[in-house]
Amino acid sequence: MIRNRPTVAAALLLAALTALLGVLLHGNARGSGLLAGYAGAWALFAAAVAVLRRVPGRSVVPLLVAGAIAVTATGLTAAPVTSTDSYRYAWDGRVQASGVSPYDHAPDDPALAGLRDEWLFPDAETCARSETDLAPLDAGLCTRINRPAVHTIYPPTAEVWFLLVHALSPDGVRHKALQTSAALLALAVTGLLVVITRRRGDSWRAALWAWCPAVPVEAVNNAHVDVLAVLLSVAALAVVARHRVAGGVLLGLAVATKMLPALLVPGALSGARRPHTVLAVLVPVAATVGALYLPYVLLSRGSVLGYLSGYAQEEGYDDAGAGGRYALLRLVLPDAWAVPAVALVMTAVALTVWWRGDPERPWRGALATTGTAFLLLTPGYSWYSLLVVALAALDGRWEWLSVALAGATAYLAVPLVGHWAATAAYGVAAAAICAGWWTRRPDRPGLPRPRLRDEPAAHTTETRHHA
Structure with missing residues (x-):
């Protein structure tokens, strides 16, 4: 009975999390009520994952999967609550079904x-x-x-997805078809994470995605296409170390879904110092993106980039003084220096990940580049960070989830209290990540010094004696 207490505790916390998410979404909470409820959901999520780590090994995966299904299903309880992006998806699918380019x-x-x-x-x-x-x-x-x-901003893989969902959507319940398909994608990510983490004996890490409140809210309820990009990204990182061409194709599909997975390229190249090895990834990425865009280029009369440049301007990414972007950099640098600083830092991080990254764990470098980009850019849309959530689950570095929580705070709190909320949230996230890095340093005082490759191991009896 004592051994089962963590299992029971985790199940109860999951039940509370599921109930709270259901009330928030089905009750159509708004404003400060939604913000407070969402914060409570994150607290329950953190507690449930902490307890899961004490659950007996044979019970971890069944509990994790059951919890994933319950948590994910809460996103289906209501029409989209905090975003209207899925309506654009439905329109783009309808336009394509009529034989017209969505970009025109x-x-x-x-x-x-x-x-x-x-x-x-x-x-x-x-x-x-x-x-x-x-x-x-x-x-x-x-x-x-x-x-x-x-005009639409979405790349071709996303547009193909919109067309597919439209073709399978019954009349009158089209938002439910988008949500249901997104829920299946979210569960597919969970399944893939379970397979990857189980091989390493740390299945609990998959719960960092499967139980995260961002998944039912942003991936399912709001049906953001980012979840498709996440699935393709996780698949790419899972295979790229052994099958570089296949990994490059999958990464190209991800980039052609939401552009953001382009930040994963340095991670996918971790440790690849020979030119042919680098090209084995980069060429399939570029060829896949080009092949997907080509039919739309031929079909369209205008640019297939749509509103991309206008969106960057609207969100303040081309102007450090607008939209709350580059919030942390603007605390220490003049506004005009923020964009060059981002370019410099991201170049340094990308080169470091590429040259010194672990080729057996490409997601570690991918998390570093993607997470750093979020801290520098401080985006105001919470669904962007779904990719960070999945990468944190792959690597087990839970402190990076603070980036996703900061994005949610920026999206929900800024309209209520102003941009300082986003600055504070991303500042706390940066502090949490620095603290996590410090505690994991192999040379931190108090931790045993790692043994060098050619250094003989200490004698077993001496080790026991000094222990």
Whole structure:
């Protein structure tokens, strides 16, 4: 009975986490209530993972998977709560199904008026009485799609996914089809993480993804396509050490889903010092991205980059004085220096990871480059950090989850209290990561000195005596 106490405790914490997430999402919580509830969910998540580490080995995977299913399912209990991005996904799928390139027209373009339906484009009466979540159009009309005057920003793998989900979506429940498909992707990530971590005898690490509140909220409820990029990224890092070409293809698919996985390239190249080894990864990445873009280039009359440059400007990534970006750098540097500082630091980190990274653990270098980019850029959208959550689960360095929590704080708290909340959250994340690095230093005082390769091991009896 005593041995089962951690299992029971973990199950109870999971039940509480599932209930809280269900109430938050199904109750359509907003503002400070959502922020407080989400913070509580993260606290329960941390406690559940801590207890899981004391669960008997044979019970870890069944409990982890059961918890993953329960936590993930909470994202299906309501329509999207904190983001309207999935409505753009549905529109892009519908446009493609009609034989039109999604890059050629903005949603408000009259040329596509015949594709509008009441779900994405409510009638004038609904528009008149609605105050939130609907973007205005001409003639008193509106749409659920955000930024309806701009072209889509999503790369080709994402667009193919939108088309596939549209083809499989029953009329009238299209947001549920997007959420359900995202839930399946999230569970697939969990399964892949379990396989990878179980080989190393540390299956509990998969819970850092499987039970993380960001997964049901951002990957499932909001149905962000980032979860597809995460699945492809984890698969790429899992195979690239043994099969570089296959890893490069998978990484190319990930990059062509959300661009952010391009930060994983130095990790995928960890320890690859010979030119042919480097090219064995880079060429498949570039070829895959190019091959996926080519059909859309041929089909489209305009640029297939869509609103990418406009988005970067809107979010302040090209101007250190706007949008709360580069918040930590702006504490110590003039605003004009922030962008060059990011370029310099990221180049140094990427080269270090490539040259000195562990080729058997490419996710470790990938986590370093991706996490560092987040700390430097301080993005305001919480779903971007789903990739960091998965990388932290692969490597077991739980302190990097503070980056995901900082992103959630920035997204939910900044509208309530201002940009200082994002600065404080990312500052705490940076401190947590530095503390984690310090405690793991092999030469930290109080830790046994690692044995050199050619140094004979101490005699067993001496070791026992001095212990």
